[in-house]
Amino acid sequence: MKVKYIFWLIIISSLFWFWLKSGVHIVYGLKLLKGQATVIYQAEPIQNRLDDPLFPDSLKRKISLIQQVRQFAVDSLGFGQTNNYRTYFQEPNHTLLWMLTGCKPHSFEEKEWCFPLVGCFGYIGFFDSTAALQEIELLKLDGFEPDLGPVAAWSTLGILPDPILSSMLKKEDWKLIQLVFHELTHTVVYAKNAVDFNENLANFIGDKATIKFIKHKAAGDTVWQREIEEAMNDRRLFLSYMYICYQKLDSVYLQMPANQSLVEKERIKALTIDSLFETFKTLPLKHPQRYSYFLTQRQGWTNNVFLGYRRYDFDRPQLEIIYKQQAGSNLKAFVSHMKMKYGSRGLFDFSL
Numbered sequence: 001m002k003v004k005y006i007f008w009l010i011i012i013s014s015l016f017w018f019w020l021k022s023g024v025h026i027v028y029g030l031k032l033l034k035g036q037a038t039v040i041y042q043a044e045p046i047q048n049r050l051d052d053p054l055f056p057d058s059l060k061r062k063i064s065l066i067q068q069v070r071q072f073a074v075d076s077l078g079f080g081q082t083n084n085y086r087t088y089f090q091e092p093n094h095t096l097l098w099m100l101t102g103c104k105p106h107s108f109e110e111k112e113w114c115f116p117l118v119g120c121f122g123y124i125g126f127f128d129s130t131a132a133l134q135e136i137e138l139l140k141l142d143g144f145e146p147d148l149g150p151v152a153a154w155s156t157l158g159i160l161p162d163p164i165l166s167s168m169l170k171k172e173d174w175k176l177i178q179l180v181f182h183e184l185t186h187t188v189v190y191a192k193n194a195v196d197f198n199e200n201l202a203n204f205i206g207d208k209a210t211i212k213f214i215k216h217k218a219a220g221d222t223v224w225q226r227e228i229e230e231a232m233n234d235r236r237l238f239l240s241y242m243y244i245c246y247q248k249l250d251s252v253y254l255q256m257p258a259n260q261s262l263v264e265k266e267r268i269k270a271l272t273i274d275s276l277f278e279t280f281k282t283l284p285l286k287h288p289q290r291y292s293y294f295l296t297q298r299q300g301w302t303n304n305v306f307l308g309y310r311r312y313d314f315d316r317p318q319l320e321i322i323y324k325q326q327a328g329s330n331l332k333a334f335v336s337h338m339k340m341k342y343g344s345r346g347l348f349d350f351s352l
Contacts, residue, residue: 035127
């Protein structure tokens, strides 16, 4: 009961502050509140599913795997205990949460949305797809190309007890493990107005922790280890190429004269992406079927996609340096260093 009161107090105070400080219509906040409240209050204890004889054993195994990851994060990485992933939410037969991003067509200037308490983001979430479509029209009027897609998971930064979403259990083991470590990192380190840093750090720690966890859990299962190592090696190769693509496109955009016609800008952009798309097909991926969309769908190569990878993965080289120099390649020490340096003090900073 106490958690419920705290939840409502935080949300109502946040919405009131948001309205006073930024003038943004409070309807968005109320819709977000309704969607989040639905998830929190309709979630059930995971034990209900584990005890259900009709619930598939394969999914029970993944729920148990998540609990092992949670405990490993506390015991081996120094994360604090949270109430995350102790409950289960069966998602409806439609997308639960949508994420909207926006980017200018001939630069990597992204649209930002700013909120009280947590700062500014290069994306915005919607439980209501109609509201998302309305925001898309506003983005277009401001000259941004919109991109709307489903969200696999999200974090309330440890404020609320985030449940296991049913869609999470559809993921491959390594993706599920990485996702849980990623989201739990947000409960440990959160820097206000630093979305790219927060997401890059969560992915960096998520990857390192996944490898560490697999070696600990499956010391004798060399087949499982090899499968996951191959998948993660492919991912590293893919991300490295996405970074090359981003740099190439960014360079092309910066060289475009201000008075160049839109037709010419589009032509140069299309030629550049065509070349990058064809080269991607030559990457020595061990399991290229995992990247079939990028291998076959040229229309999927957009500025918003590259911005997404910048937001989550392009700071990896700098983080690797800190990991080695400041933490001696010790992941628990690295987490401790980041907690001490950033913690989550930006969360309740009421300035905008």
